[in-house]
Amino acid sequence: xxxxxxxxxxxxxxxxxxxxxxxxxxxxxxxxxxxxxxxxxxxxxxxxxxxxxxxxxxxxxxxxxxxxxxxxxxxxxxxxxxxxxxxxxxxxxxxxxxxxxxxxxxxxxxxxxxxxxxxxxxxxxxxxxxxxxxxxxxxxxxxxxxxxxxxxxxxxxxxxxxxxxxxxxxxxxxxxxxxxxxxxxxxxxxxxxxxxxxxxxxxxxxxxxxxxxxxxxxxxxxxxxxxxxxxxxxx
Amino acid sequence: xxxxxxxxxxxxxxxxxxxxxxxxxxxxxxxxxxxxxxxxxxxxxxxxxxxxxxxxxxxxxxxxxxxxxxxxxxxxxxxxxxxxxxxxxxxxxxxxxxxxxxxxxxxxxxxxxxxxxxxxxxxxxxxxxxxxxxxxxxxxxxxxxxxxxxxxxxxxxxxxxxxxxxxxxxxxxxxxxxxxxx
Numbered sequence: 473x474x475x476x477x478x479x480x481x482x483x484x485x486x487x488x489x490x491x492x493x494x495x496x497x498x499x500x501x502x503x504x505x506x507x508x509x510x511x512x513x514x515x516x517x518x519x520x521x522x523x524x525x526x527x528x529x530x531x532x533x534x535x536x537x538x539x540x541x542x543x544x545x546x547x548x549x550x551x552x553x554x555x556x557x558x559x560x561x562x563x564x565x566x567x568x569x570x571x572x573x574x575x576x577x578x579x580x581x582x583x584x585x586x587x588x589x590x591x592x593x594x595x596x597x598x599x600x601x602x603x604x605x606x607x608x609x610x611x612x613x614x615x616x617x618x619x620x621x622x623x624x625x626x627x628x629x630x631x632x633x634x635x636x637x638x639x640x641x642x643x644x645x646x647x648x649x650x651x652x653x654x655x656x657x658x659x660x661x662x663x664x665x666x667x668x669x670x671x672x673x674x675x676x677x678x679x680x681x682x683x684x685x686x687x688x689x690x691x692x693x694x695x696x697x698x699x700x701x702x703x704x705x706x707x
Numbered sequence: 708x709x710x711x712x713x714x715x716x717x718x719x720x721x722x723x724x725x726x727x728x729x730x731x732x733x734x735x736x737x738x739x740x741x742x743x744x745x746x747x748x749x750x751x752x753x754x755x756x757x758x759x760x761x762x763x764x765x766x767x768x769x770x771x772x773x774x775x776x777x778x779x780x781x782x783x784x785x786x787x788x789x790x791x792x793x794x795x796x797x798x799x800x801x802x803x804x805x806x807x808x809x810x811x812x813x814x815x816x817x818x819x820x821x822x823x824x825x826x827x828x829x830x831x832x833x834x835x836x837x838x839x840x841x842x843x844x845x846x847x848x849x850x851x852x853x854x855x856x857x858x859x860x861x862x863x864x865x866x867x868x869x870x871x872x873x874x875x876x877x878x879x880x881x882x883x884x885x886x887x888x889x
Contacts, residue, residue: 572888573859601813
């Protein structure tokens with residue numbers, strides 16, 4: 473490990489060369505939008521919202537999975553990036569069935585917050601209105617695929633923190649879907665410990681506690697950071 | 708709330724509100740402006756609205772606020788007419804902006820909904836009962852919309868700001884006070 477110096481949005485800063493652009497930027501007060509990133513679990517790079525421009529590179533890079541290096545010059549908030557981010561979030565809205573007003577997570581949803589942050593006041597892309605299922609077979613929780621944005625935060629927290637690996641993704645492309653165990657009802661899952669970490673890690677109303685009505689599901693995944701710190705202290 | 712000037716020639720800007728597939732909550736929010744309604748009616752004539760007794764949409768309207776999604780053939784016909792006779796068209800509330808609650812039926816299909824809700828398929832009198840479109844959809848998917856006001860419903864303060872800014876010839880900045888779902 474060594475310390476490197478780089479420039480993000482014209483601001484000189486330094487970071488460790490084993491750190492990614494996202495975390496070095498945040499340490500220096502520069503926020504880059506994310507949805508699939510969650511402190512306390514591994515980086516995935518799937519939502520593409522943290523795409524940044526790196527001078528000298530023709531392609532865009534996901535800040536959460538790109539390590540900083542000496543002399544790197546990064547831009548995080550150009551007009552081009554803002555356009556892509558808007559499109560990405562609009563596509564998330566069109567690929568599912570997100571009806572904020574009647575959602576359990578209304579006003580406590582990272583997708584809703586992101587649409588506001590990116591100043592999206594309507595969806596310009598055509599909606600797909602896919603027919604998706606709701607799995608209410610678990611005693612305590614419900615999975616509503618209509619609200620799932622496939623960020624895989626539930627998968628990672630279940631696998632890496634709880635050690636159960638109940639969740640996974642089946643299918644490819646637009647047919648990708650979250651499944652429990654071997655695509656069986658969540659309530660029949662032999663691996664699920666009912667710990668609820670996936671529910672807290674979920675950024676939308678896709679995973680929620682039974683009995684919650686519109687706007688009542690408040691989530692908090694900050695316990696993951698403490699778990700991470702405790703793990704580091706132990707090792 | 709009939710404007711005193713509605714029957715006589717007036718030089719005031721013409722304001723209208725239209726109700727498509729929505730719960731009327733946005734119109735209730737409009738009424739929540741209370742005494743500020745009187746302030747607005749000094750600046751504009753309300754020439755068409757579910758709240759006034761006027762059967763036909765006028766030939767020319769300066770500002771029209773639309774509540775609700777486009778769900779039926781009648782909604783579609785109405786919004787095309789409204790657009791053709793309106794200078795500034797405003798999508799008011801989540802149903803107009805995103806199709807919101809009416810869109811919950813979209814993945815299921817029209818037939819399934821009619822079987823479940825109306826007990827027995829397509830309407831028997833299509834002349835009097837409008838046919839449902841395949842999807843309930845946002846207003847901007849059918850006609851050009853000049854301003855989007857998300858919210859379920861947008862607050863009375865927001866609606867007051869929208870109307871007064873548009874009447875003053877300005878584009879209101881709504882980012883800080885509106886968002887989907889709230």
